[in-house]
Amino acid sequence: MAGQIKDKDAYQRLNYLYQAAHCVLSQNPDNVELARFYCSTQRTIARRLVLRQDPSVKRTVCKKCCSLLIPGVSATTRQRRKKGKIRFTVMRCLSCGHTKKLLNNPDYCLWADRPEAQLEQPPKLPETTNILSTQSFTCERAQPVDQCVLCPGKPRTVEGEAISQRGVDVS
Amino acid sequence: STESLVQATIPFEMGKIVGLQSQSRSQAETSTQVFLKSSIRNFRGADATSPLSYKAVMLEYSRPKKEKVKRRSKGSRMNAAQKRRMKLFTIRPEHQRYELFLPLHHLWRQYITDVCSGLKPTSSPQFLQQKLLKADLHGAVLSVVRSRCPSYVGTTGILVQEFKHVFKIITKENKVKVIPKRNSVFSLEMGGFTSFIYGSRFEQRASERSAKKFKVRGTIDL
Numbered sequence: 001m002a003g004q005i006k007d008k009d010a011y012q013r014l015n016y017l018y019q020a021a022h023c024v025l026s027q028n029p030d031n032v033e034l035a036r037f038y039c040s041t042q043r044t045i046a047r048r049l050v051l052r053q054d055p056s057v058k059r060t061v062c063k064k065c066c067s068l069l070i071p072g073v074s075a076t077t078r079q080r081r082k083k084g085k086i087r088f089t090v091m092r093c094l095s096c097g098h099t100k101k102l103l104n105n106p107d108y109c110l111w112a113d114r115p116e117a118q119l120e121q122p123p124k125l126p127e128t129t130n131i132l133s134t135q136s137f138t139c140e141r142a143q144p145v146d147q148c149v150l151c152p153g154k155p156r157t158v159e160g161e162a163i164s165q166r167g168v169d170v171s
Numbered sequence: 172s173t174e175s176l177v178q179a180t181i182p183f184e185m186g187k188i189v190g191l192q193s194q195s196r197s198q199a200e201t202s203t204q205v206f207l208k209s210s211i212r213n214f215r216g217a218d219a220t221s222p223l224s225y226k227a228v229m230l231e232y233s234r235p236k237k238e239k240v241k242r243r244s245k246g247s248r249m250n251a252a253q254k255r256r257m258k259l260f261t262i263r264p265e266h267q268r269y270e271l272f273l274p275l276h277h278l279w280r281q282y283i284t285d286v287c288s289g290l291k292p293t294s295s296p297q298f299l300q301q302k303l304l305k306a307d308l309h310g311a312v313l314s315v316v317r318s319r320c321p322s323y324v325g326t327t328g329i330l331v332q333e334f335k336h337v338f339k340i341i342t343k344e345n346k347v348k349v350i351p352k353r354n355s356v357f358s359l360e361m362g363g364f365t366s367f368i369y370g371s372r373f374e375q376r377a378s379e380r381s382a383k384k385f386k387v388r389g390t391i392d393l
Contacts, residue, residue: 009286009302009305009306009381010305010381012282012285012286012306013305013306013307013381016278016279016282016307017307017309019278020275020278020279020309020310023274023275023278024271024275026274027271027272027274027275028201028205028266028271029201029202029205029206030201030204030205030208030266031262031263031266031271033258033259033260033261033262033263033266034260034262034266034331034332036259036260037259037260037332038309040259040260041307041309041377041378044376044378045378045381045382048378048379048381048382049381049382063247063248064247064248064249065249065257065259066259072206073205073206073209074209094209096249096257098247
C-alpha cells in the first residue's frame with residue numbers, strides 16, 4: 001500500500017509540517033518564529049527530494065523569510081492597480097516586508113488543474129481509491145486547525161484540500 | 172446596547188452558516204493584541220501616550236543627511252548573516268509555555284499513527300523503525316535515557332525544534348532545554364511502542380534525514 005505513491009512518507013511529512021505551522025500560529029498568532037522554522041524545514045525537504053509543492057501551499061509561504069502568510073495575522077493583502085487596468089493582489093509579509101504580487105486573472109488555469117498534467121502517468125483504479133483514503137486522513141488531521149478563527153474571511157479547509165490535491169498530482 | 176451586541180457570542184447555528192466561531196476570552200484578547208501590534212506602526216501597548224510627554228525637541232538646524240543609495244541585491248533570499256541578525260528561528264521567552272505545545276503533540280500523534288498505517292500492536296518493530304527514521308519528530312515527547320553528561324538524564328518534554336547537533340525540548344516546567352545529540356540516547360513513546368534514538372547516529376538536520384539512507388553498524392556506544 002505504501003509503495004504505490006512514490007515518496008509517500010515525504011509527502012506526509014510535508015503535510016504534517018505545514019499543519020504544524022498552522023497549529024502553532026493558531027495557538028498564539030505572535031509566535032511567528034516556530035511556524036517559520038517548520039515552513040523552512042518543509043521547504044528544504046521539498047528541495048532535497050525534488051518534490052513539487054502545490055501553488056496554494058507555495059503562495060502561503062514567504063519566499064524571503066519562510067514565514068507562513070495568513071492574511072490579517074502575518075500578512076496584509078491588498079488590491080493594487082498598475083497602469084489603469086491590470087489588477088494585482090499584493091501580499092506583504094509583516095515580519096520581513098517582502099511582497100508577493102499575483103495577477104488577478106479569473107481565466108487562469110493552474111498547471112496542476114490542466115488535463116495535460118494528469119496525463120503524464122496513466123491513472124490506475126486501485127491507486128485512486130488509495131488517494132481518496134489519504135484525502136480523508138488529511139482532512140481529519142486538518143481539523144484542529146479548522147477550529148481556530150485566525151482569518152474569518154477564508155474557510156480553513158482550503159489547505160487540507162490543497163494538500164490532498166498535491167497528492168493527486170503525484171499519482 | 173451596541174457594545175453588548177458586539178461582544179455577544181455568535182449562536183451555534185449562525186456560526187455554522189458563516190463559518191465562524193467565538194473564541195474564549197483570553198484567546199480573543201491575545202489575538203486582538205497581536206492584530207493591533209501588527210497593524211499599528213510603533214505600537215507600544217498601554218503606554219502609547221507616555222513617550223509624547225517626555226519627548227525632547229532639538230531646536231538646532233541640522234542638514235538632512237543624504238542617504239546612501241544601496242545597490243539592491245538581485246535575489247530575494249536572505250543570507251546567513253541577515254538571518255542571524257533577524258533571529259528568524261529563536262523562540263521568544265513569552266512563548267515558551269508547555270500548554271501552547273500540547274495541540275502540536277496531539278497533531279503529531281495523529282500523524283504518526285497515519286504514517287505507521289494505524290499503529291497496531293501487531294505491526295513489526297522493524298517496519299515502525301523504518302517509518303520513524305523518515306518521519307518528522309517535531310511535537311513528539313522525548314526523554315533522555317542515557318547520556319555522557321548525567322544531568323541531562325531524565326529530562327522529558329515535547330520536541331520543539333531539531334537542529335543539526337541539538338534537540339530543543341520544552342519541559343513541563345515551561346523551560347526550553349537544549350540537549351546535544353552526541354553521546355546521548357533518547358526514548359520516544361508512541362502508542363504503546365517505545366523506541367530509542369542514538370543521538371550520535373542522528374547528527375543531521377531534520378530536513379536532511381528524509382533524503383539520507385541509514386547504514387546498519389554493529390557497535391553503538393555512548
